[in-house]
Amino acid sequence: MRIAEYAAPLFSPGSGQGTRQFAELGIALLLASLIGLERELQQKSAGLRTHTLVGVGSALFMEVSAHGFGVAELAGIRQDPSRVAAQIVSGIGFIGGGLIFVRRDAVRGLTTAATIWLTCAVGMACGGGLPLLGAAATVVHFLVVRGFPVMTRRMAVAPVAEQVELRLSYRTRSGLLGRVLELCTKRGFRVTDVQIDAESPPRGGDSREKGKHKEAGLVLSLEGKGSAHPIVEELTDWDGIRGVGLRAHRDSTE
Template identity: 40%
Template structure:
């Protein structure tokens, strides 16, 4: 059985590690921020303490068997309701999954501290912060490269073909996913839509600039698909 000082120390450490992860979420103005992560981590730690040591006074009784994992196990599934509250659906985009996952991780950290696993708890905190803060720029860069970008052009009839585009875009023409030509409002012009994948804004803008130099191109508009 732990003494009170050790238990309080574990609760304080849980609050401290939870605050480290919560601060990163607070910085991005998410609903589940500093206080939420601290509360989850401290609460999970206390549940672990209760699960492991809260029934010591009845262990000596006949037919009493203690499974320390049973109460703590409920945290893993029970934290889901709180994580679900941070997830929002905006149109076709889901927001808040990362914050929900960080709450789940914080609960696990609290359980680890409650069980006396200090080094794994601290190591997990460092890893989670690295994932939340360090991996995000890489993720955004990858998403940016994977995003579809579209050029919408108004050109003179027959002026823009696949061959013409390849001559302008060079090796970047391999990133063309769709090339659509439709009649324009004027019989003398056509509406052309070109979709690119895995091509940066800079590259698409460079292609658009070259197309604008073509005398047969009336207008060029770039947008994200």
């Protein structure tokens, strides 16, 4: 009987475990899922599951902070839900920091990390009994992430410098590398990176084969304001070029 008496309050739908608290968790689940779905469709590192768990977890932390400490009602102890809220804000930085990385002097993942931070705030708002503010913050997320890029592209006066990767295989010892670099600079592109993968001669091969041409792979990172397709068209007519490919490569903070 004593065990039943102690366990009964744990499953009682009273203060802190009523319809309002479950509704707040449900709203946090919905709003966080909407934000996570947008990130999932953009194929970001933190997608639907991450954002949903962050939002619901933050809401639950707020519920525990506001209603879970019955001992705080004792004389001389004052309940302070803001203490748990402050720990949520600082703790979410570990997840955001893990999403940011640097590649070729370009920082990536900042927008996704900021979205995780915003989702945490949305969950805290829902758990704190402010679902309208959480819904408004969700609308702001879609406005910033989806609407701002369209607006900035329309406001841009000068053409934006495009970054592309030119991949080709060519015959070595024919002077093609210098000619390719010269062609790119003449077309108004700046070569930011050069990677060469030369094939090693086969083992046990004849020594007379050492003087012959080999095939090598070349990857050029180009930056310019024009189109790189004329470069590809011209390179396809060159002797010694075995294959040419072009891939768009734009570093961003997403």
